Amino acid sequence: MTLKPRSEAVGPADPETTASLRARLEAAAQTRLGRSLAIRHVNxxxxxxxxxxxxxxxxxxxxxxxxxxxxxxxxxxxxxxLVTGPLTRNLKAALEQAWDATPDPKWVVAVGDCALDGGVFKGSYAVLGGTGLSIPVDLKIGGCPPPPTQILAGLRSLLEANAS
Structure with a gap:
């Protein structure tokens, strides 16, 4: 009896996203990273x-x-x-420290509506806005929350842009 993998088949990565990311990547990054990318989640x-x-x-x-x-x-x-949540006053410094500690070349992926512009928390006294107010964002994945397939498609675009 042969067991089949239980993972879902995924479609092709979005060509427009892949093309825009490919423009940002340099030859040095491709040499350093190969086909593997390590992700640090920052909430x-x-x-x-x-x-x-x-x-x-x-x-x-x-x-x-x-x-x-x-x-x-x-x-x-x-x-x-990979940043989730609105940029809060209390965690702005932590995000910037994570950015500074990450070696170049590095990319920032904002996941969810809150990371893009503050989402449902926009306007709160504790919220400054989206991730882009503190550090540069390379890839935006919207949704509240975005489904895993959408997040995976965005990350695959980044990976495929890096491999080309």
Missing amino acids: TGSCGGCELELRALNNVVYDLERFGLRFVESPRHADIL
């Missing part, structure tokens, strides 16, 4: 919805590591800062 004040979807990426259904993507515990080991 800047989210409700937890995006985190649930991110954790689903590691399960047997989506199997993030089959694409050469993996989560790491330190920004010093990361190639990508």
Whole structure:
């Protein structure tokens, strides 16, 4: 009896996103990174919805590591800062420290509406806005929360742009 993998088949990455990311990557980055990217998740004040979807990426259904993507515990080991939640006053410095600790070349992926512009928390006294107010954002993945398939498609675009 042959067991089939339980992971879902994924479609092709969005060509427009891949093309825009490819323009940003340099030859040095391609040499350094090869076909594997390490992701450091940074929560800047989210409700937890995006985190649930991110954790689903590691399960047997989506199997993030089959694409050469993996989560790491330190920004010093990361190639990508994946930011969720609105940029709060209390966590702005932490995000900037993670940015500074991440070696070049590095990319920032803002996941969820809150990371893009503050989302449902926009206008709160504690919220400054989106991730882009503090550090440059290379890839935006909208949604409240975005499904794992959408997050995976964006990350695959980044990976494929890096491999070309």
